[in-house]
Amino acid sequence: MDRRTVLKNIALLSFAVTTCRVSPAFASPTVDQLSDINAKIIAIEARATDLRIPQIEGLPNIVSNVALSPDTWYREAAARLLGLMQRALEANQPDVISEAADLLVQITDIERSPSEYFLASRAKAPAFLSIKRSYGDLFDKCKIAPEYKATIGWYTNLIKRNKQRYDEVSEQTQIPWHFIAVIHGLESSFNFQTHLHNGDRLTTRTTHVPAGRPKSGQPPFTWKDSAVDALVLMKYVDRKDWTLERTLYRLEGYNGWGYRSKKININTPYLWSFSNHYSTGKYVKDGKYVSSTVSQQCGAAVLLKALTLSGDVSW
Structure with a gap:
Protein backbone atom coordinates (compact mmCIF):
# COMPACT_ATOMS: atom_id res chain seq x y z
CA MET A 1 0.00 0.00 0.00
CA ASP A 2 1.50 3.34 -1.04
CA ARG A 3 1.80 6.41 1.18
CA ARG A 4 -1.06 8.26 -0.53
CA THR A 5 -3.48 5.37 0.08
CA VAL A 6 -2.42 5.12 3.73
CA LEU A 7 -3.03 8.84 4.28
CA LYS A 8 -6.40 8.61 2.56
CA ASN A 9 -7.48 5.72 4.78
CA ILE A 10 -6.37 7.59 7.91
CA ALA A 11 -8.39 10.64 6.83
CA LEU A 12 -11.49 8.51 6.24
CA LEU A 13 -11.12 6.82 9.62
CA SER A 14 -10.68 10.18 11.34
CA PHE A 15 -13.87 11.49 9.73
CA ALA A 16 -15.83 8.40 10.77
CA VAL A 17 -14.70 8.72 14.39
CA THR A 18 -15.43 12.47 14.49
CA THR A 19 -18.92 12.22 13.03
CA CYS A 20 -19.98 9.35 15.28
CA ARG A 21 -18.80 10.83 18.59
CA VAL A 22 -22.20 11.64 20.14
CA SER A 23 -24.17 10.97 23.29
CA PRO A 24 -26.54 8.03 22.69
CA ALA A 25 -29.32 9.86 24.50
CA PHE A 26 -29.65 12.23 21.57
CA ALA A 27 -29.79 9.46 18.97
CA SER A 28 -32.28 7.14 20.68
CA PRO A 29 -33.86 6.70 24.10
CA THR A 30 -31.94 4.93 26.81
CA VAL A 31 -33.27 1.61 28.08
CA ASP A 32 -34.81 3.38 31.07
CA GLN A 33 -36.35 6.10 28.86
CA LEU A 34 -37.88 3.52 26.51
CA SER A 35 -39.28 1.56 29.46
CA ASP A 36 -40.79 4.76 30.88
CA ILE A 37 -42.32 5.71 27.51
CA ASN A 38 -43.76 2.20 27.14
CA ALA A 39 -45.35 2.29 30.57
CA LYS A 40 -46.86 5.75 30.06
CA ILE A 41 -48.36 4.92 26.65
CA ILE A 42 -49.92 1.71 27.96
CA ALA A 43 -51.36 3.62 30.95
CA ILE A 44 -52.90 6.33 28.72
CA GLU A 45 -54.32 3.70 26.37
CA ALA A 46 -55.86 1.87 29.34
CA ARG A 47 -57.45 5.11 30.50
CA ALA A 48 -58.89 5.74 27.02
CA THR A 49 -60.38 2.25 27.08
CA ASP A 50 -61.95 2.86 30.51
CA LEU A 51 -63.43 6.13 29.19
CA ARG A 52 -64.76 4.29 26.13
CA ILE A 53 -63.22 6.77 23.74
CA PRO A 54 -64.30 5.59 20.28
CA GLN A 55 -61.84 4.58 17.61
CA ILE A 56 -61.50 6.55 14.34
CA GLU A 57 -61.19 4.85 10.98
CA GLY A 58 -57.94 5.67 9.19
CA LEU A 59 -56.02 6.61 12.34
CA PRO A 60 -53.94 4.44 14.70
CA ASN A 61 -56.06 2.91 17.40
CA ILE A 62 -55.34 1.38 20.80
CA VAL A 63 -52.62 -1.30 20.89
CA SER A 64 -52.70 -1.96 24.61
CA ASN A 65 -49.84 -3.71 26.38
CA VAL A 66 -47.68 -3.89 23.24
CA ALA A 67 -44.07 -2.84 23.90
CA LEU A 68 -42.31 -0.46 21.55
CA SER A 69 -39.58 -1.84 19.30
CA PRO A 70 -36.16 -0.23 19.94
CA ASP A 71 -35.63 0.15 16.17
CA THR A 72 -38.96 1.81 15.37
CA TRP A 73 -39.91 3.21 18.76
CA TYR A 74 -40.60 6.79 17.60
CA ARG A 75 -42.87 5.84 14.69
CA GLU A 76 -44.84 3.46 16.90
CA ALA A 77 -45.08 5.83 19.86
CA ALA A 78 -46.03 8.86 17.75
CA ALA A 79 -48.70 6.87 15.93
CA ARG A 80 -50.30 5.62 19.13
CA LEU A 81 -50.16 9.01 20.87
CA LEU A 82 -51.49 10.99 17.92
CA GLY A 83 -54.30 8.51 17.45
CA LEU A 84 -55.17 8.85 21.14
CA MET A 85 -55.08 12.64 21.00
CA GLN A 86 -57.31 12.92 17.93
CA ARG A 87 -59.84 10.50 19.38
CA ALA A 88 -59.77 12.23 22.77
CA LEU A 89 -60.26 15.59 21.05
CA GLU A 90 -63.37 14.40 19.26
CA ALA A 91 -64.62 12.73 22.45
CA ASN A 92 -63.97 15.92 24.50
CA GLN A 93 -61.49 14.31 26.90
CA PRO A 94 -58.95 17.11 27.60
CA ASP A 95 -57.08 15.23 30.34
CA VAL A 96 -56.20 12.40 27.95
CA ILE A 97 -55.10 14.94 25.35
CA SER A 98 -52.85 16.66 27.89
CA GLU A 99 -51.23 13.42 29.07
CA ALA A 100 -50.59 12.21 25.53
CA ALA A 101 -49.32 15.66 24.46
CA ASP A 102 -46.77 15.78 27.28
CA LEU A 103 -45.41 12.37 26.32
CA LEU A 104 -45.34 13.28 22.63
CA VAL A 105 -43.19 16.33 23.48
CA GLN A 106 -40.78 14.02 25.31
CA ILE A 107 -40.34 11.60 22.41
CA THR A 108 -40.13 14.39 19.84
CA ASP A 109 -37.27 15.99 21.76
CA ILE A 110 -35.35 12.72 21.52
CA GLU A 111 -35.98 12.03 17.83
CA ARG A 112 -36.19 15.44 16.13
CA SER A 113 -33.24 16.79 14.17
CA PRO A 114 -32.33 20.22 15.62
CA SER A 115 -33.26 23.18 13.44
CA GLU A 116 -30.55 25.64 12.44
CA TYR A 117 -32.99 28.36 11.39
CA PHE A 118 -32.75 30.46 14.52
CA LEU A 119 -29.04 29.85 15.16
CA ALA A 120 -26.43 32.49 14.35
CA SER A 121 -24.00 29.68 13.47
CA ARG A 122 -26.18 28.07 10.81
CA ALA A 123 -24.53 26.99 7.56
CA LYS A 124 -24.67 29.37 4.62
CA ALA A 125 -27.50 28.70 2.19
CA PRO A 126 -26.63 27.78 -1.40
CA ALA A 127 -28.07 30.03 -4.10
Whole structure:
Protein backbone atom coordinates (compact mmCIF):
# COMPACT_ATOMS: atom_id res chain seq x y z
CA MET A 1 0.00 0.00 0.00
CA ASP A 2 1.50 3.34 -1.04
CA ARG A 3 1.80 6.41 1.18
CA ARG A 4 -1.06 8.26 -0.53
CA THR A 5 -3.48 5.37 0.08
CA VAL A 6 -2.42 5.12 3.73
CA LEU A 7 -3.03 8.84 4.28
CA LYS A 8 -6.40 8.61 2.56
CA ASN A 9 -7.48 5.72 4.78
CA ILE A 10 -6.37 7.59 7.91
CA ALA A 11 -8.39 10.64 6.83
CA LEU A 12 -11.49 8.51 6.24
CA LEU A 13 -11.12 6.82 9.62
CA SER A 14 -10.68 10.18 11.34
CA PHE A 15 -13.87 11.49 9.73
CA ALA A 16 -15.83 8.40 10.77
CA VAL A 17 -14.70 8.72 14.39
CA THR A 18 -15.43 12.47 14.49
CA THR A 19 -18.92 12.22 13.03
CA CYS A 20 -19.98 9.35 15.28
CA ARG A 21 -18.80 10.83 18.59
CA VAL A 22 -22.20 11.64 20.14
CA SER A 23 -24.17 10.97 23.29
CA PRO A 24 -26.54 8.03 22.69
CA ALA A 25 -29.32 9.86 24.50
CA PHE A 26 -29.65 12.23 21.57
CA ALA A 27 -29.79 9.46 18.97
CA SER A 28 -32.28 7.14 20.68
CA PRO A 29 -33.86 6.70 24.10
CA THR A 30 -31.94 4.93 26.81
CA VAL A 31 -33.27 1.61 28.08
CA ASP A 32 -34.81 3.38 31.07
CA GLN A 33 -36.35 6.10 28.86
CA LEU A 34 -37.88 3.52 26.51
CA SER A 35 -39.28 1.56 29.46
CA ASP A 36 -40.79 4.76 30.88
CA ILE A 37 -42.32 5.71 27.51
CA ASN A 38 -43.76 2.20 27.14
CA ALA A 39 -45.35 2.29 30.57
CA LYS A 40 -46.86 5.75 30.06
CA ILE A 41 -48.36 4.92 26.65
CA ILE A 42 -49.92 1.71 27.96
CA ALA A 43 -51.36 3.62 30.95
CA ILE A 44 -52.90 6.33 28.72
CA GLU A 45 -54.32 3.70 26.37
CA ALA A 46 -55.86 1.87 29.34
CA ARG A 47 -57.45 5.11 30.50
CA ALA A 48 -58.89 5.74 27.02
CA THR A 49 -60.38 2.25 27.08
CA ASP A 50 -61.95 2.86 30.51
CA LEU A 51 -63.43 6.13 29.19
CA ARG A 52 -64.76 4.29 26.13
CA ILE A 53 -63.22 6.77 23.74
CA PRO A 54 -64.30 5.59 20.28
CA GLN A 55 -61.84 4.58 17.61
CA ILE A 56 -61.50 6.55 14.34
CA GLU A 57 -61.19 4.85 10.98
CA GLY A 58 -57.94 5.67 9.19
CA LEU A 59 -56.02 6.61 12.34
CA PRO A 60 -53.94 4.44 14.70
CA ASN A 61 -56.06 2.91 17.40
CA ILE A 62 -55.34 1.38 20.80
CA VAL A 63 -52.62 -1.30 20.89
CA SER A 64 -52.70 -1.96 24.61
CA ASN A 65 -49.84 -3.71 26.38
CA VAL A 66 -47.68 -3.89 23.24
CA ALA A 67 -44.07 -2.84 23.90
CA LEU A 68 -42.31 -0.46 21.55
CA SER A 69 -39.58 -1.84 19.30
CA PRO A 70 -36.16 -0.23 19.94
CA ASP A 71 -35.63 0.15 16.17
CA THR A 72 -38.96 1.81 15.37
CA TRP A 73 -39.91 3.21 18.76
CA TYR A 74 -40.60 6.79 17.60
CA ARG A 75 -42.87 5.84 14.69
CA GLU A 76 -44.84 3.46 16.90
CA ALA A 77 -45.08 5.83 19.86
CA ALA A 78 -46.03 8.86 17.75
CA ALA A 79 -48.70 6.87 15.93
CA ARG A 80 -50.30 5.62 19.13
CA LEU A 81 -50.16 9.01 20.87
CA LEU A 82 -51.49 10.99 17.92
CA GLY A 83 -54.30 8.51 17.45
CA LEU A 84 -55.17 8.85 21.14
CA MET A 85 -55.08 12.64 21.00
CA GLN A 86 -57.31 12.92 17.93
CA ARG A 87 -59.84 10.50 19.38
CA ALA A 88 -59.77 12.23 22.77
CA LEU A 89 -60.26 15.59 21.05
CA GLU A 90 -63.37 14.40 19.26
CA ALA A 91 -64.62 12.73 22.45
CA ASN A 92 -63.97 15.92 24.50
CA GLN A 93 -61.49 14.31 26.90
CA PRO A 94 -58.95 17.11 27.60
CA ASP A 95 -57.08 15.23 30.34
CA VAL A 96 -56.20 12.40 27.95
CA ILE A 97 -55.10 14.94 25.35
CA SER A 98 -52.85 16.66 27.89
CA GLU A 99 -51.23 13.42 29.07
CA ALA A 100 -50.59 12.21 25.53
CA ALA A 101 -49.32 15.66 24.46
CA ASP A 102 -46.77 15.78 27.28
CA LEU A 103 -45.41 12.37 26.32
CA LEU A 104 -45.34 13.28 22.63
CA VAL A 105 -43.19 16.33 23.48
CA GLN A 106 -40.78 14.02 25.31
CA ILE A 107 -40.34 11.60 22.41
CA THR A 108 -40.13 14.39 19.84
CA ASP A 109 -37.27 15.99 21.76
CA ILE A 110 -35.35 12.72 21.52
CA GLU A 111 -35.98 12.03 17.83
CA ARG A 112 -36.19 15.44 16.13
CA SER A 113 -33.24 16.79 14.17
CA PRO A 114 -32.33 20.22 15.62
CA SER A 115 -33.26 23.18 13.44
CA GLU A 116 -30.55 25.64 12.44
CA TYR A 117 -32.99 28.36 11.39
CA PHE A 118 -32.75 30.46 14.52
CA LEU A 119 -29.04 29.85 15.16
CA ALA A 120 -26.43 32.49 14.35
CA SER A 121 -24.00 29.68 13.47
CA ARG A 122 -26.18 28.07 10.81
CA ALA A 123 -24.53 26.99 7.56
CA LYS A 124 -24.67 29.37 4.62
CA ALA A 125 -27.50 28.70 2.19
CA PRO A 126 -26.63 27.78 -1.40
CA ALA A 127 -28.07 30.03 -4.10
CA PHE A 128 -31.61 28.94 -4.93
CA LEU A 129 -31.03 28.86 -8.69
CA SER A 130 -28.00 26.59 -8.26
CA ILE A 131 -30.11 23.79 -6.77
CA LYS A 132 -33.62 24.59 -8.06
CA ARG A 133 -33.63 21.90 -10.76
CA SER A 134 -32.51 19.17 -8.34
CA TYR A 135 -35.61 19.67 -6.19
CA GLY A 136 -37.94 19.06 -9.14
CA ASP A 137 -35.94 16.02 -10.27
CA LEU A 138 -35.90 14.46 -6.81
CA PHE A 139 -39.60 15.11 -6.27
CA ASP A 140 -40.56 13.60 -9.64
CA LYS A 141 -38.50 10.47 -8.91
CA CYS A 142 -39.50 10.22 -5.24
CA LYS A 143 -40.98 6.86 -4.27
CA ILE A 144 -42.34 6.11 -0.84
CA ALA A 145 -40.53 3.16 0.72
CA PRO A 146 -42.99 0.23 0.98
CA GLU A 147 -42.38 -0.31 4.70
CA TYR A 148 -43.53 3.26 5.41
CA LYS A 149 -46.68 3.43 3.27
CA ALA A 150 -49.05 2.63 6.13
CA THR A 151 -47.42 5.21 8.40
CA ILE A 152 -47.55 7.90 5.70
CA GLY A 153 -51.17 6.96 5.04
CA TRP A 154 -52.29 7.82 8.53
CA TYR A 155 -50.04 10.92 8.60
CA THR A 156 -51.86 12.27 5.56
CA ASN A 157 -55.24 11.28 7.03
CA LEU A 158 -54.35 13.22 10.17
CA ILE A 159 -53.25 16.24 8.12
CA LYS A 160 -56.46 16.25 6.12
CA ARG A 161 -58.57 15.80 9.24
CA ASN A 162 -56.99 18.99 10.66
CA LYS A 163 -56.78 20.94 7.40
CA GLN A 164 -59.18 23.61 8.68
CA ARG A 165 -56.68 24.55 11.40
CA TYR A 166 -53.88 24.90 8.87
CA ASP A 167 -56.22 26.88 6.59
CA GLU A 168 -56.92 29.40 9.37
CA VAL A 169 -53.21 30.11 9.77
CA SER A 170 -52.77 30.18 6.00
CA GLU A 171 -55.48 32.80 5.60
CA GLN A 172 -53.78 35.06 8.13
CA THR A 173 -50.24 34.63 6.78
CA GLN A 174 -50.74 33.92 3.05
CA ILE A 175 -48.55 30.83 3.44
CA PRO A 176 -49.84 27.61 1.82
CA TRP A 177 -51.61 25.32 4.27
CA HIS A 178 -49.52 22.32 3.26
CA PHE A 179 -46.24 24.12 4.11
CA ILE A 180 -47.60 24.82 7.59
CA ALA A 181 -48.76 21.21 7.95
CA VAL A 182 -45.42 19.60 7.14
CA ILE A 183 -43.48 22.03 9.36
CA HIS A 184 -45.94 21.08 12.11
CA GLY A 185 -45.17 17.41 11.51
CA LEU A 186 -41.38 17.76 11.57
CA GLU A 187 -41.10 20.25 14.43
CA SER A 188 -43.98 19.18 16.67
CA SER A 189 -44.96 15.66 15.56
CA PHE A 190 -48.39 17.14 14.64
CA ASN A 191 -48.96 18.02 18.29
CA PHE A 192 -51.46 20.91 18.52
CA GLN A 193 -50.58 21.39 22.18
CA THR A 194 -47.14 22.77 21.30
CA HIS A 195 -45.49 25.79 19.69
CA LEU A 196 -44.79 25.54 15.97
CA HIS A 197 -41.41 27.22 16.59
CA ASN A 198 -39.82 24.22 18.29
CA GLY A 199 -42.33 21.85 19.87
CA ASP A 200 -42.36 23.42 23.36
CA ARG A 201 -45.67 23.28 25.23
CA LEU A 202 -48.17 26.11 24.71
CA THR A 203 -48.62 26.45 28.48
CA THR A 204 -45.54 28.73 28.65
CA ARG A 205 -43.46 30.84 26.29
CA THR A 206 -40.89 28.82 24.37
CA THR A 207 -37.86 27.79 26.41
CA HIS A 208 -35.73 26.31 23.62
CA VAL A 209 -34.36 28.32 20.68
CA PRO A 210 -36.07 30.59 19.78
CA ALA A 211 -36.77 31.22 23.46
CA GLY A 212 -39.37 33.59 24.89
CA ARG A 213 -41.89 33.35 22.04
CA PRO A 214 -44.47 34.65 21.45
CA LYS A 215 -43.37 37.91 23.01
CA SER A 216 -46.88 39.37 23.13
CA GLY A 217 -49.88 37.88 24.91
CA GLN A 218 -49.98 35.65 27.93
CA PRO A 219 -49.77 31.84 28.21
CA PRO A 220 -51.37 29.47 27.68
CA PHE A 221 -51.29 30.36 23.97
CA THR A 222 -53.56 29.04 21.27
CA TRP A 223 -51.90 26.92 18.62
CA LYS A 224 -53.02 29.36 15.92
CA ASP A 225 -51.55 32.47 17.60
CA SER A 226 -48.26 30.71 18.27
CA ALA A 227 -48.09 29.34 14.72
CA VAL A 228 -48.60 32.79 13.25
CA ASP A 229 -45.85 34.16 15.50
CA ALA A 230 -43.46 31.42 14.36
CA LEU A 231 -44.13 32.07 10.68
CA VAL A 232 -43.73 35.83 11.13
CA LEU A 233 -40.43 35.19 12.90
CA MET A 234 -39.31 32.96 10.00
CA LYS A 235 -40.08 35.88 7.63
CA TYR A 236 -42.27 33.68 5.46
CA VAL A 237 -45.42 35.80 5.76
CA ASP A 238 -46.71 37.38 2.53
CA ARG A 239 -44.05 35.70 0.36
CA LYS A 240 -45.39 35.30 -3.16
CA ASP A 241 -43.33 32.46 -4.61
CA TRP A 242 -44.56 29.08 -3.36
CA THR A 243 -43.62 26.84 -6.25
CA LEU A 244 -42.59 23.28 -5.44
CA GLU A 245 -38.90 24.13 -5.73
CA ARG A 246 -39.10 27.24 -3.58
CA THR A 247 -41.17 25.38 -0.98
CA LEU A 248 -38.58 22.61 -0.68
CA TYR A 249 -35.77 25.17 -0.56
CA ARG A 250 -37.43 26.94 2.38
CA LEU A 251 -38.12 23.67 4.17
CA GLU A 252 -34.52 22.49 3.83
CA GLY A 253 -33.25 25.89 4.89
CA TYR A 254 -35.39 25.80 8.02
CA ASN A 255 -33.68 22.64 9.22
CA GLY A 256 -30.21 23.52 7.91
CA TRP A 257 -27.80 22.95 5.04
CA GLY A 258 -25.31 20.70 6.83
CA TYR A 259 -26.24 17.59 4.88
CA ARG A 260 -24.90 19.26 1.72
CA SER A 261 -21.39 19.63 3.14
CA LYS A 262 -18.59 17.91 1.21
CA LYS A 263 -17.92 15.50 4.07
CA ILE A 264 -21.54 14.32 4.37
CA ASN A 265 -23.22 15.03 1.02
CA ILE A 266 -26.51 13.14 1.39
CA ASN A 267 -30.10 14.09 0.71
CA THR A 268 -31.45 15.62 3.89
CA PRO A 269 -33.78 13.34 5.86
CA TYR A 270 -35.75 16.47 6.78
CA LEU A 271 -37.08 16.31 3.21
CA TRP A 272 -36.54 12.75 1.98
CA SER A 273 -36.76 10.32 4.91
CA PHE A 274 -39.12 7.38 4.19
CA SER A 275 -38.30 7.50 0.47
CA ASN A 276 -35.88 6.03 -2.07
CA HIS A 277 -33.77 9.22 -1.77
CA TYR A 278 -32.60 8.52 1.79
CA SER A 279 -31.25 5.53 3.67
CA THR A 280 -29.13 6.57 6.66
CA GLY A 281 -27.28 9.43 8.36
CA LYS A 282 -28.63 12.13 10.66
CA TYR A 283 -27.67 15.09 12.81
CA VAL A 284 -28.66 14.12 16.31
CA LYS A 285 -27.30 17.25 18.00
CA ASP A 286 -26.05 20.56 16.61
CA GLY A 287 -22.83 19.80 14.76
CA LYS A 288 -22.99 16.07 15.57
CA TYR A 289 -23.64 13.83 12.59
CA VAL A 290 -24.00 10.05 12.95
CA SER A 291 -23.79 8.16 9.67
CA SER A 292 -25.43 5.01 11.07
CA THR A 293 -28.50 6.72 12.57
CA VAL A 294 -31.71 6.47 10.56
CA SER A 295 -34.37 9.17 10.86
CA GLN A 296 -37.73 7.91 12.11
CA GLN A 297 -39.55 11.06 11.05
CA CYS A 298 -41.21 11.23 7.64
CA GLY A 299 -39.53 13.82 5.41
CA ALA A 300 -41.44 16.96 4.47
CA ALA A 301 -41.04 16.40 0.73
CA VAL A 302 -42.29 12.83 1.11
CA LEU A 303 -45.40 14.07 2.93
CA LEU A 304 -45.95 16.61 0.16
CA LYS A 305 -45.50 13.85 -2.44
CA ALA A 306 -48.18 11.75 -0.72
CA LEU A 307 -50.55 14.74 -0.57
CA THR A 308 -49.84 15.46 -4.23
CA LEU A 309 -50.56 11.87 -5.26
CA SER A 310 -53.84 11.95 -3.32
CA GLY A 311 -54.87 15.15 -5.11
CA ASP A 312 -54.91 17.29 -1.98
CA VAL A 313 -51.98 19.46 -3.13
CA SER A 314 -51.18 20.67 -6.64
CA TRP A 315 -48.22 22.59 -8.00
